[in-house]
Amino acid sequence: xxxxxxxxxxxxxxLWLLKLVLSKKPAGRLPPGPPGLPLLANIFDLPQKEQWxxxxxxxxxxxxxxxxxxxxxxxxxxxxxxxxSEMLDKKSTIYSDRPVLVMGGELTGWKDTLALTRxxxxxxxxxxxxxxxxxSRTNIEKTHGLFETEALEFLKRVLRKPQxxxxxxxxxxxxxxxxxxxxxxxxxxxxDFVDLVDVAIHQFSxxxxxxxxxxxxxxxxxxxxxxFPGATFKKTAQSYYQTLQDMAxxxxxxxxxxxxxxxAPPSLVANLLDRQNTSEQERNIKWAAASMYSGGAxxxxxxxxxxxxxxxxxxxxxxxxxALTIYPxxxxxxxxxxxxxxxxxxxxxxxxxxxxxxxEALVNEVLRWGTVAPLGLPHxxxxxxxxxxxxxxxxxxxxxxxxxxxxxxxxxPDPWEFKPERFIASExxxxxxxxxxxxxxxxxxxxxxxxxxxxxxxASIVMSIAVFDVxxxxxxxxxxxxxxxxxxxxxxxxxxxxxxxxxxxAKTEALILAH
Numbered sequence: 001x002x003x004x005x006x007x008x009x010x011x012x013x014x015l016w017l018l019k020l021v022l023s024k025k026p027a028g029r030l031p032p033g034p035p036g037l038p039l040l041a042n043i044f045d046l047p048q049k050e051q052w053x054x055x056x057x058x059x060x061x062x063x064x065x066x067x068x069x070x071x072x073x074x075x076x077x078x079x080x081x082x083x084x085s086e087m088l089d090k091k092s093t094i095y096s097d098r099p100v101l102v103m104g105g106e107l108t109g110w111k112d113t114l115a116l117t118r119x120x121x122x123x124x125x126x127x128x129x130x131x132x133x134x135x136s137r138t139n140i141e142k143t144h145g146l147f148e149t150e151a152l153e154f155l156k157r158v159l160r161k162p163q164x165x166x167x168x169x170x171x172x173x174x175x176x177x178x179x180x181x182x183x184x185x186x187x188x189x190x191x192d193f194v195d196l197v198d199v200a201i202h203q204f205s206x207x208x209x210x211x212x213x214x215x216x217x218x219x220x221x222x223x224x225x226x227x228f229p230g231a232t233f234k235k236t237a238q239s240y241y242q243t244l245q246d247m248a249x250x251x252x253x254x255x256x257x258x259x260x261x262x263x264a265p266p267s268l269v270a271n272l273l274d275r276q277n278t279s280e281q282e283r284n285i286k287w288a289a290a291s292m293y294s295g296g297a298x299x300x301x302x303x304x305x306x307x308x309x310x311x312x313x314x315x316x317x318x319x320x321x322x323a324l325t326i327y328p329x330x331x332x333x334x335x336x337x338x339x340x341x342x343x344x345x346x347x348x349x350x351x352x353x354x355x356x357x358x359x360e361a362l363v364n365e366v367l368r369w370g371t372v373a374p375l376g377l378p379h380x381x382x383x384x385x386x387x388x389x390x391x392x393x394x395x396x397x398x399x400x401x402x403x404x405x406x407x408x409x410x411x412x413p414d415p416w417e418f419k420p421e422r423f424i425a426s427e428x429x430x431x432x433x434x435x436x437x438x439x440x441x442x443x444x445x446x447x448x449x450x451x452x453x454x455x456x457x458x459a460s461i462v463m464s465i466a467v468f469d470v471x472x473x474x475x476x477x478x479x480x481x482x483x484x485x486x487x488x489x490x491x492x493x494x495x496x497x498x499x500x501x502x503x504x505x506a507k508t509e510a511l512i513l514a515h
Contacts, residue, residue, distance in 0.1 A: 028391025183267030319370025
């Protein structure tokens with residue numbers, strides 16, 4: 001009797017389930033957590049939506065380190081900055097791996113990007129390339145002119161099309177990262193590279209949704225042939241794989257042609273290709289660049305970017321405009337400070353940053369209040385560990401509840417209120433914890449572009465405050481106050497809201513147009 005493909009798959013699934021059932025008991029005391037069912041453990045306890053809320057509740061009940069298990073996979077949730085730092089920072093040599101995602105990583109090839117690359121030599125080479133252009137304050141300071149130029153371009157876009165605020169923000173972020181990475185200045189409309197990364201990120205968002213594909217729950221299904229009934233996911237994976245390859249390869253080809261013609265401006269890729277590289281080195285250059293490209297050219301959909309952490313820039317700037325719409329007093333205070341320090345005859349620059357403490361506090365509050373990545377990206381433990389007396393098994397997935405940390409009322413009183421003053425020390429009252437302690441991630445998986453994101457966000461915010469008034473929309477004589485609603489998922493953006501953005505005066509409008 002012949003053995004069919006179905007027989008092979010069913011046998012594989014049976015062996016996989018048997019392995020889960022017979023998996024060894026933990027060698028030590030596990031962290032506390034909700035009790036589970038026999039065999040299935042906590043599979044029904046894991047939330048499908050707004051996971052950070054459930055994890056925050058667990059933190060209050062069980063403590064800062066919480067453990068659950070589902071289908072044989074141990075998961076540890078960290079609800080406290082100190083606990084996350086102790087494990088992910090101080091023990092980063094064993095807490096820096098990534099879990100294997102079958103559909104999102106293996107079948108569609110996204111395991112080649114920095115976000116899903118396993119911890120090892122390739123990961124280190126990616127990070128080294130990125131560090132060479134955005135990993136130090138010296139490198140970022142060299143690029144201040146670019147940030148200021150693109151922030152001014154952003155002002156012009158908003159002046160022309162204030163109703164397209166989200167799109168204007170996205171174009172600014174994409175323009176900066178494409179120039180740094182490939183020396184490529186994108187077109188204002190219908191740019192092929194920007195459109196391509198939008199499609200790729202949208203696809204990745206789809207295939208990494210929890211329980212979106214059965215193959216992630218039952219990995220043996222990945223061996224089913226594409227013609228097999230019900231295996232349409234294999235065809236989807238093949239199509240999405242090609243999109244990803246195009247996204248990584250096409251900008252590289254652009255730089256190669258520029259180099260051959262002697263016309264390549266300085267960029268990460270041009271600098272790295274201007275040397276003798278092995279095929280493996282060139283491959284790593286391509287994927288390091290693709291990770292930067294997609295990590296900076298974020299869309300306003302619920303998408304996971306390819307960088308170590310979802311880009312702060314797009315979501316943070318959209319949160320900034322949302323905050324000013326809801327909290328006009330913060331805008332007035334920031335404008336008064338800029339007027340006093342900078343005046344009205346020029347735009348603010350990075351040279352003014354140290355003299356604008358309220359604006360700095362406002363930027364901090366944007367990063368805290370509008371948390372971009374509620375849970376960051378998962379870490380995986382590469383060897384057994386004992387931490388605070390708890391046994392953390394090799395292969396355990398570790399999640400940092402970043403949104404819970406940034407909205408912890410014990411650390412940030414009135415956490416849902418937008419209060420930049422919380423970051424300004426006063427007599428008898430210290431400043432509250434800098435959100436950068438966790439908003440960019442932890443350990444060796446911390447966002448490699450955190451300095452770039454910080455500079456981009458600051459430049460765009462300070463210039464916007466200097467020249468624009470952000471007001472609530474009025475309908476039939478009634479001001480519409482938007483609700484601060486955020487999309488769910490690995491990366492979180494404010495949902496669409498309406499506001500009115502207009503120049504503060506004829507003089508500020510002239511300042512924008514004069515450059």
